[in-house]
Amino acid sequence: MSQESSLDPAVAARLKRSPDGLVPAIAQQYDTGEVLMLGWMDDEALHRTLTSGRATYWSRSRGEYWVKGDTSGHVQWVRSVALDCDADTVLVRVDQVGAACHTGARTCFDADVLPLGPTAS
Template sequence: MRDNRTVTTSLDPDIAGRLKRTADGLVPAVVQQHDTGEVLMLGWMDDEALNRTLTTGRATYWSRSRQEYWIKGETSGHVQWVKEVRLDCDGDTLLVKVDQEGVACHTGDRTCFDADLLPAPRHA
């Protein structure tokens, strides 16, 4: 895995068997506000983060920069209450639908996608 340590997880083997992970054992998790469809952020989960998310109802991610698990809102108070988790058809991306309390982005914006609107071609 990421740092050559063994991570013990209780993730359902049927779910674990469907996941297609990156070389460092992670799966991207697109996070969406459950009732509006607003895309809030992208996080990364390994088997243990996904297991914690599914069993606690609190969104838990693997921080690639800090190399540790973090529960969204644990220090900021901006909690993500998990409503449902879906696995895409290829097994390589998770969709985590949450009820977001406060802002989702560490910059203080509602979503991580508020800052930069890139120009797109216009179609007739």
């Protein structure tokens, strides 16, 4: 991860990061509200997302930045970015082109829906 970042210092000061310097970033389809995926961002990934118009994440497994769609063609065009009330999660509203999930599915959250118990409604 980048030690130096161009992220606005006022935004950086508000972020509550995990011990490894990351915040979860939820990608949501801007016009339907469909939750697409969860990625991770550090300050530099957030800066790149805010300034490039493309969602940029930190890959924990590869140890590098990745811009959604650079290899797959499944681009996330950023429409807005918001922090949650605790400033420990980022919501990235995007216009998703193609699949968001690395499996080729539109969303990472539709293949393994868990059953609810009898008291859940």
